[in-house]
Amino acid sequence: MSSLLNTLGKHFPECSKGDLIPVLQHVQDQEGYISSNAIREISEYLNISCSTIYGVATFYSQFKFNPPGRHSIKICLGTACHVQGGDFILSALQMEIGIAPGSTTEDGRFDLERVACLGCCAIAPVMMVDNDIHSRLSVIKLRQILSNYE
Amino acid sequence: MNDFEQLQKTAKEQWEMLQHSSDPVVYVGMGTCGLASGASDVWKSIQKIRDNSKYKFQTIKVGCIGPCYLEPFLDVQKPGSSRFTFNNVDADRAEKIIKEFAFGDESKLKPLGHLGDKIETINGIKSFWELPMLKHQKRIVLRNCGIIDPENIMHYIARDGFSGLINAFEKGPEEVIEEIRISGLRGRGGAGFPTYKKWQFCREAKGKLKYLICNADEGDPGAFMNRSLIEGDPFALLEGMIIAAYALGANQAYIYIRAEYPLAIERLNIAIAQMKQAGLLGRNILDSGFNLEIKLKEGAGAFVCGEETALIASIEGERGMPRSRPPYPALSGLNGNPTTINNVETLGTIPNILRNGGDWYNQYGTANSKGTKTFALVGKVRRTGLIEVPLGITLREIIYDIGGGTIKPFKAVQTGGPSGGCLTEEHIDLPIDYESLSEAGSIMGSGGLIVMDENSCMVDVAKYFLNFTSEESCGKCTPCRIGTKRMVEILEKFTKGIGNIDDLATLESIAKTVKNGSLCGLGQTAPNPVLTTLKYFYREYLEHIEDKRCASAVCRDLVEYRVIKEKCTGCQRCVEVCPTGAITGPRSEPHNLDPEKCIKCRACYEICRFDAIAGDAIIIVS
CATH class of the missing domain: 1.20.1440.230 (NADH-ubiquinone oxidoreductase 51kDa subunit, iron-sulphur binding domain)
Structure with missing residues (x-):
C-alpha cells in the first residue's frame, strides 16, 4: 500500500463519496498539487472513476495540477481590488515574474494564481504570498515585496 | 444552580475581574484585515515588551471592530479606567503606547476613542461609538466583534452568550419559529426570503433525518461581512445554529465555508471544541435532550456554490452544479433529506432575537424589511470597513455620514455583487430595503457596497x-x-x-x-x-x-501617458522604474515619454506621486 493510501485510510475511514472534495484538499495539502498518480490512488480508495474525480477537481479553482513554486502568490481580483487598480498589479506582477496565472516560474520560485476575493476589500488592492497578506499595493510596492521572497 | 448557571457565574466573575484588573490589559485587533495591516508585528512587539521588561500587563486578541481603514487597532485598559483605543498602530507606536500611555502620563498620547459603556467624553477623549463612522450604526449581530476574545468561550458567556439558546429550549421549536416570525427576519444571504417560513417548511417536511447547513461560502467579490463576523464572534453563529437546528428538528449541521478564510476556519474549530467541552454541543445539550453535531466543510472555490442546490451537490462530493427546483431543499436536500440552508448573518442574528424577543428586533427597519444589515463599505470612499445599520437607512447616510464621502465626485455605488447593479446619484436618498433596491434594478445581496467615483469607468x-x-x-x-x-x-x-x-x-x-x-x-x-x-x-x-474615449482614463487601450513639461523636475525616478525604457531625459530637465514604447504599466505615474518630488507631472489622459 502506498503512503498516500495509508494516510487516506487514517483520515477518511468512512470512505464515502461525500469525502471526495475533502480527500482532494487533503492530498493537495500534503503534496502541493493533484498529480495524475494521486487521482488514480484516490480512485482506487473511494471506488470512484478517475474521470469523475478529474471532473470534480477541475470544477473547483482551488485545485492545482502542476507542482507549486517555493512561494505561492494569490492575486486578488475582487471588485474592490479591481476598482482600486488590481488589474495593473496583475499585469505588473506577470511582467516581473514572467508567467501567466495558473503556472509556476521555471526556477520554481513563484507560482501565480488569481482569486476572486480574499475578503480584505477595505484595504484593497491586496495579494497573498504564502500566508502573508499584502495590502494597499502599488506597482512600485509590489517590486519591493517580491524581493523579500527568494 | 445547574452546570450552565455555574459556568455563567464563573464567566461573569472572570469578565468583571478583567474589567477591573489591577494590571493594564492590552487588546489587539487580529482579524484578517488587522493582520494584513501589520497586527502580528504589533502583537509580537507587545509580547516582547511584556516578557523582557518591568512592565506587567495582560494581552488579549480580539476580532475586527469595523473601521478597517484604521487598522491595526490596539486598546489599552488601565486599572480603574476605561478601555481606550488607538488606530494605525505599528510595532514602534505600540511600544510607545505601552510605555507612555499604559504606564506613564496618559495625557501625552491621544487615543482615538474610548470603549466605555457610557458615551460621555472621558478625560477629553470621545466615545469610540460617537465617531462619525460608528455613530449612525446599530450593532446587533456585530455586538461582540472587536470587544471579546473570539477564542474564549467565557467572554461570550459573560456577555449573555447562550441565553437565547436557553430561552429557545424553554419555548420549544414551534414557539421559536413564532418568535422569528414576529421579528420579521429575512434571509441575509441576498434573496430575503422570510426565515421563519424556510424553517417551517423544513420542520413540517416528512423525514427523520434533517439537516441544517450554514452557507459561509461568501463568494461575492467585494464582500467580507461573514468573514469578519466569524473571526470576531464565532460563538454567535454557532449558538444561532443550535437554535435553528432545534427549531427544524435537525441533529446534523454543516458549515460550508470558503477555504480562502483560514483564520475563520481555525476560530470555528476552536469554538466548536470549547462548546463540546462545556456541554453546549454534542449529545443532550444543556440537559434539553437535544443532540447536535456541527461539521465544517471547506469550499473549494466556486462562486456558484453559494446557490443552495449547488452547495448541496458540492457537500455530496460532486461538481457544484445547481439542480432544478422543485423539489426544494426544505423537502429534499442533502442526500435527499429535508434541509435548511441559512446564511451566516441570518444565523448570527438569531441568538439576539431569542434573547431580546421578536418584538424588540421588529422595532428596527422598514415596514417589510426588519432589523439591521451588515455591509462591506469599500471602494472609493474615505472610511472603508464593515458596518451594521438599520434597514431603511439611505445610501447618502452610508456613503457620506458613515463613509465620509468620496475623494473625487461620487459616481455610482454597486450593491449585491455580480448579481446586483450600479445605482447613481439619483438613488442616493433611497431608503435601503429589499424592495426598494430591486425596484431600482439592483438587489440587496449579501452586503457588498462598492463605491465608485469619477475615476471609475x-x-x-x-x-x-x-x-x-x-x-x-x-x-x-x-x-x-x-x-x-x-x-x-x-x-x-x-x-x-x-x-x-x-x-x-x-x-x-x-x-x-x-x-x-x-x-x-x-x-x-x-x-x-x-x-x-x-x-x-x-x-x-x-x-x-x-468618441473612442474613456473619460475616467481606465480603459488601457483608450488612454495615453504624458509628461507635463512644466511640472517635471527631471528627478529621473520614473526613468528608473520604467520597464521598457519609454521615458528618457537627462537629470534636471523635463523627461520625454515615448508612447510607442509605453506599455501603460502605471509605474511612472505612481512613482511621480509616491515621492512627491514633482507630484503629478505624469498624467493619464483619454
Whole structure:
C-alpha cells in the first residue's frame, strides 16, 4: 500500500463519496498539487472513476495540477481590488515574474494564481504570498515585496 | 444552580475581574484585515515588551471592530479606567503606547476613542461609538466583534452568550419559529426570503433525518461581512445554529465555508471544541435532550456554490452544479433529506432575537424589511470597513455620514455583487430595503457596497462583473455559459474602442436571453450589472463607441501617458522604474515619454506621486 493510501485510510475511514472534495484538499495539502498518480490512488480508495474525480477537481479553482513554486502568490481580483487598480498589479506582477496565472516560474520560485476575493476589500488592492497578506499595493510596492521572497 | 448557571457565574466573575484588573490589559485587533495591516508585528512587539521588561500587563486578541481603514487597532485598559483605543498602530507606536500611555502620563498620547459603556467624553477623549463612522450604526449581530476574545468561550458567556439558546429550549421549536416570525427576519444571504417560513417548511417536511447547513461560502467579490463576523464572534453563529437546528428538528449541521478564510476556519474549530467541552454541543445539550453535531466543510472555490442546490451537490462530493427546483431543499436536500440552508448573518442574528424577543428586533427597519444589515463599505470612499445599520437607512447616510464621502465626485455605488447593479446619484436618498433596491434594478445581496467615483469607468465595471460570471458559470445552461461569454466579448470591444453602435442592441438582447433562460440565480442575475449601467450610464457607453474615449482614463487601450513639461523636475525616478525604457531625459530637465514604447504599466505615474518630488507631472489622459 502506498503512503498516500495509508494516510487516506487514517483520515477518511468512512470512505464515502461525500469525502471526495475533502480527500482532494487533503492530498493537495500534503503534496502541493493533484498529480495524475494521486487521482488514480484516490480512485482506487473511494471506488470512484478517475474521470469523475478529474471532473470534480477541475470544477473547483482551488485545485492545482502542476507542482507549486517555493512561494505561492494569490492575486486578488475582487471588485474592490479591481476598482482600486488590481488589474495593473496583475499585469505588473506577470511582467516581473514572467508567467501567466495558473503556472509556476521555471526556477520554481513563484507560482501565480488569481482569486476572486480574499475578503480584505477595505484595504484593497491586496495579494497573498504564502500566508502573508499584502495590502494597499502599488506597482512600485509590489517590486519591493517580491524581493523579500527568494 | 445547574452546570450552565455555574459556568455563567464563573464567566461573569472572570469578565468583571478583567474589567477591573489591577494590571493594564492590552487588546489587539487580529482579524484578517488587522493582520494584513501589520497586527502580528504589533502583537509580537507587545509580547516582547511584556516578557523582557518591568512592565506587567495582560494581552488579549480580539476580532475586527469595523473601521478597517484604521487598522491595526490596539486598546489599552488601565486599572480603574476605561478601555481606550488607538488606530494605525505599528510595532514602534505600540511600544510607545505601552510605555507612555499604559504606564506613564496618559495625557501625552491621544487615543482615538474610548470603549466605555457610557458615551460621555472621558478625560477629553470621545466615545469610540460617537465617531462619525460608528455613530449612525446599530450593532446587533456585530455586538461582540472587536470587544471579546473570539477564542474564549467565557467572554461570550459573560456577555449573555447562550441565553437565547436557553430561552429557545424553554419555548420549544414551534414557539421559536413564532418568535422569528414576529421579528420579521429575512434571509441575509441576498434573496430575503422570510426565515421563519424556510424553517417551517423544513420542520413540517416528512423525514427523520434533517439537516441544517450554514452557507459561509461568501463568494461575492467585494464582500467580507461573514468573514469578519466569524473571526470576531464565532460563538454567535454557532449558538444561532443550535437554535435553528432545534427549531427544524435537525441533529446534523454543516458549515460550508470558503477555504480562502483560514483564520475563520481555525476560530470555528476552536469554538466548536470549547462548546463540546462545556456541554453546549454534542449529545443532550444543556440537559434539553437535544443532540447536535456541527461539521465544517471547506469550499473549494466556486462562486456558484453559494446557490443552495449547488452547495448541496458540492457537500455530496460532486461538481457544484445547481439542480432544478422543485423539489426544494426544505423537502429534499442533502442526500435527499429535508434541509435548511441559512446564511451566516441570518444565523448570527438569531441568538439576539431569542434573547431580546421578536418584538424588540421588529422595532428596527422598514415596514417589510426588519432589523439591521451588515455591509462591506469599500471602494472609493474615505472610511472603508464593515458596518451594521438599520434597514431603511439611505445610501447618502452610508456613503457620506458613515463613509465620509468620496475623494473625487461620487459616481455610482454597486450593491449585491455580480448579481446586483450600479445605482447613481439619483438613488442616493433611497431608503435601503429589499424592495426598494430591486425596484431600482439592483438587489440587496449579501452586503457588498462598492463605491465608485469619477475615476471609475462603468463600462469597465460591467466588463469586470461579466468576466467574473462567465468564468464562474458552471456551464449547465447554454444561455448562461455562452451568453455571458459573448457579452464579455462585446464589452471588450467597447473598452478597446472597436465596438459599434449595433453591438449595444446585441448586448441588450443577449442580456435578456441569459436572464430568462438560466436555471439558477447566477445566470438569472448575471446581466444585471450590464443592464443597470446601460440604463444609468448610456452616455458613457456611447463615448467609448463613438468618441473612442474613456473619460475616467481606465480603459488601457483608450488612454495615453504624458509628461507635463512644466511640472517635471527631471528627478529621473520614473526613468528608473520604467520597464521598457519609454521615458528618457537627462537629470534636471523635463523627461520625454515615448508612447510607442509605453506599455501603460502605471509605474511612472505612481512613482511621480509616491515621492512627491514633482507630484503629478505624469498624467493619464483619454
